[in-house]
Amino acid sequence: MCTSFMGELLVGAHQFGSVTLVSRTSLTAPTTDTFKAALYLASATMNAGTTVYTTTGEVTGAGYTAGGITVTNGTAPTATNSSSTAGTAYWTPSANFVYSGVTLTTAFDSVLIYNSTQGNKAVSVHTFGSQTITSGTFTLTMPTNNTTSALLRLATT
Amino acid sequence: MTTKGEMDDALLDKREGTIDNEDEYTTWVEYWLMDELVHRSAHVTLKKMPTFAGAEMAIF
Numbered sequence: 222m223c224t225s226f227m228g229e230l231l232v233g234a235h236q237f238g239s240v241t242l243v244s245r246t247s248l249t250a251p252t253t254d255t256f257k258a259a260l261y262l263a264s265a266t267m268n269a270g271t272t273v274y275t276t277t278g279e280v281t282g283a284g285y286t287a288g289g290i291t292v293t294n295g296t297a298p299t300a301t302n303s304s305s306t307a308g309t310a311y312w313t314p315s316a317n318f319v320y321s322g323v324t325l326t327t328a329f330d331s332v333l334i335y336n337s338t339q340g341n342k343a344v345s346v347h348t349f350g351s352q353t354i355t356s357g358t359f360t361l362t363m364p365t366n367n368t369t370s371a372l373l374r375l376a377t378t
Numbered sequence: 379m380t381t382k383g384e385m386d387d388a389l390l391d392k393r394e395g396t397i398d399n400e401d402e403y404t405t406w407v408e409y410w411l412m413d414e415l416v417h418r419s420a421h422v423t424l425k426k427m428p429t430f431a432g433a434e435m436a437i438f
Contacts, residue, residue: 324381352404
């Protein structure tokens with residue numbers, strides 16, 4: 222598979238099947254979608270089978286708004302060849318996820334990234350050790366944006 | 379900030395901890411007033427993607 226194709230998938234350059242989309246304003250120069258990051262309780266079932274954002278199992282508490290925070294997307298996806306037969310397309314949010322001034326007393330252990338422009342379609346789920354926050358800040362540091370560590374990676378081998 | 383507003387650190391018992399395993403590096407800090415937790419913050423750095431979430435690393 223061509224590495225450039227994988228990068229183009231991340232920016233929606235190909236359409237093999239029909240899909241219902243929210244307008245991106247222009248057919249030839251569509252706008253970038255908005256992505257959000259929501260926190261989920263340890264008791265919630267969030268995994269690769271998750272298809273859409275839901276309030277079921279989402280954390281609640283002072284300072285936290287249902288739906289989570291907007292993901293900072295300042296760096297476009299990258300596609301890099303590692304050989305003539307392999308490569309990786311990748312993307313990472315350009316800022317850490319920071320939930321400031323919150324109280325989340327029920328243990329939570331995952332974050333869902335979803336596309337709030339396109340019907341809240343799920344992108345990925347990331348889990349960590351259970352946490353609670355009391356009048357404090359929860360920070361999720363983003364990994365290095367490269368072929369081996371980026372948050373989202375598509376690869377050929 | 380605490381559940382009781384801004385407080386003098388000297389009045390509080392500070393507790394800190396870390397989680398360091400193959401999946402994450404996490405630090406947390408708590409401030410206690412007697413037996414009451416009045417502040418807790420956490421900072422999580424993911425080291426790798428969870429294996430169940432194939433969407434993050436699709437191999438073709």
